[in-house]
Structure formats: structure tokens, C-alpha cells
Amino acid sequence: MLSWLVLAPLTAVCAAALQQSADYASKYDGVRVLRVPGAVDALVNSYGLTRWDTRGTHIDVQVPASVYDDFMNAVATLGANATQTMDVMVMHEDLGASIREESAGMLDYKRPEESEEGLVGLVSESWFLNYHSYADHLQYLDDLVATYPDNAAVFTSGTSLQGNPITGINLYGSGGSGSAPAVVIHGTVHAREWIAAMVSEGFAYSLLANYTAGDEEAISYLESYDIYIIPNVNPDGFIYSQEEERMWRKTRDPPPSGSTCYGVDINRNWAHASWGQARGASTDPCAEDYKGASAGSTAEVKGLAAFIDEIANSTAGGKMYMDVHSYSQLFMSAYGWTCTQAAANAAELNSLTAGFADALADVYGTRYDSGPICQTIYPVSGDSVDYAYDNAGIPYSFTPELRDTGRNGFVLPASQILPSVIETYAGLKYLLANMD
Ligand SMILES: [Zn+2]
16 A cells, blocks of 8 residues: 555645636536447537547437537437437536636645745645646656655656657666666657556655655555656647536647648658558547547657657666556557557566556555557557657556546546546556566
């Protein structure tokens, strides 16, 4: 179990204000989110509905009130003419209300000030009770470093298109930064997956707090690995998801000529050999999985790829890579681009992903499925895990899809942040303890 630090007396320091547009939540009022059968794929397209997730078996989709009756009638008609049942599950009855509830505590966070006892306790688990603004996320990394100055430093992996430094925290043991094989973890590639930033920060806090508290496991991990954690690798998209469109996924790249649609899917843009195949990736700039104009074209991927390549080519080398997403409760490894060619160390990867899932389940009983990306979720080309594995040569290359399985999807209640952090840290510990 974690040994969380005792909460320090909290002194009120206002959280950085959000610049939310007046209709930030109200633009989703009356919008339902439904899980519908995969068989209605063409219908979802014909209504131009926004998708959250698409599988063979089901599609999670936003349905505005204005088309709800027509859409449901069309689904029923399709069902009457088909052999399969057309079960529809309601994920959100009113997405606007769910978004208001999710964000209710965001501005309640009070940043603790340095106490009389010094810096220990400056950060605490109270951070994990709410979601936070981007400015507060950056402040939190600074506060972690101020609390644990012997074992942490802030670093950047380049700059976003709009000029936001892509900021992370480097954790290390007594040998200092760069003295051990590297573990690189990053989150919120997809802007709307807010839980990914919180869980990434949870890894950093858990390792630092437990290391300092004398926990032998945490000590062995930080003495064995040089750990780099970037909670938000898509700051432009993340800020947009907090201030304009909660359901924004991509970067904020401007539309290519002939299109009016913004954004590239970072996790389809990596310069892996599979980028050109566009498997599970779109050439349509308006698609949520648009792969970009050329391989590695986005500022965010350029910065990250250069960083990962540099780590991999360093003396200590790269050991593990993890790209944190939500939702679906999955823990996956290379490959994404092919379901027929197994990774060279597939047996080891399968053992580690299954071990992660079991260790996570031991905490609260939350079940994750595990395996290679292509077989476990769907084929993807130009994805980060395949780049880290093949191009950078990092042997343990993973991606989780965090809570939940679809009850809430991207709008996961804030009450589930801390449990997500604690159970996922158990999975991370399994990997750090069992990688060769
Ligand atoms: Zn994602």
C-alpha cells in the first residue's frame, strides 16, 4: 500500500483561474452519450455524430437532443430488419450536467504554502481530489520539485505549436539524473482524457513520497531507473478542452488547405514505418484520428520523438515507455500496426501486461484486459508505442487505457481520480519490479 504523506495545514493560495467561455458546459446541455451496437456505424456517420470510441462490437457516441428521437427510431428500424438486438446503453443522460459536475471542484484547490516544518508536505494527496487547470498542473510539478529537491527536476521535451513548453518532471535516486536506464511516461496525448494527467502525476508523487518515507520498493525503483514523466504532452489541446470544447481530442494544428478542420491526432502522427499505411488512422483532416500531413509533422511529436531518441541513445539507454490514455481499462504493448507480426519479446511483454493488470486488480478489484494493442483494441498506425519500440529501440513499450469501461468514459467523476492513481501505481510497481 501507499504510505501517503500527512496532509499539511493548507494555506489558501488561489488556484489559477480558467478562462472558460460562457457556453463551455451549456453547449453540451441535453446531449446524451450512448453506447450503440457497432452495426449502426453508417447511421452514426449519416447523422454526423461525435464519436468517443469505435469498436467492432459497439460505438460510444454523442447524440444531441435535436436528433435524438430520429436517431433512436432509425436504430430501432435497423434492428427490426436485422437479426441482432439493438441494445443501447445510456452513458450520460445530459453531458452538460456531467461536465459541470466534473469541473465543480476545479477551482477549489488551495495550493499549500511552505509550512514551518519546511517543504515536506507542500504537496499532498489533496491534489488528487479534483481535476485542475493547465496552469495549476505546471505549478504542481514545481511544487513536487520544491518538496523533493534531491530527487526531482523539471524538464521540457520541446514546445507545442502555440508555444507552450511541453513540461515534465524527472525523478532519480542518489546517483542523480541520467545515471540509470530511463523510463519515459507521458499522458493526455488526447486532450479530453483528463484522468491521464492525474495518474501520470500520481506516479511521480507516489514514487517521491514513498522514496522519502523510506519505502524499500520505491527506493529500489528510483535507484534503478531514471524516470521522466510528462503529464500533458498536448498542452494546446488540453487548454482548449478546458476552456472551449471539453471533448477536444487532437492538437490545435490549423486546417490544411481545402479543409476547415483543426487538429492532428498525435497518436497517429509518429514517424513509424506504418504511418504511410493509415491503418486505424484517417487521411481526412476532420476525422478524430487524422494522421497529419506527413509523418512526425506536429510540433508535439517532433519534440517528444527527439527527446525519446536522445534518451534511447544515451549511455544508460531507454528501458520502458508508457503513453497513458483513457478509457476502456486496458494495458497494452507493441504492436499496434500489425496483428500478425509479434514483437520480438512478445512473451515477456504479454507476461508484464498481464502482471500489471493483476497487480492493479488486487487493489480494488478493477479489471483490465491486457495484450498487444492490435489484438486487444484495434489496429493503429503511426502510434507512439510502435515508434518507441521499433524506432527508439525501447524494449518495454506500453499504453494503458485507464478507467472506466464506458459508464462515464472521458468524463470520469473526480471521486475516481485518487482510486485510479492508487491502483495504477500498483501496476507500475509490478513493471518496475519485473522488467529484466
Ligand atoms: Zn487516447
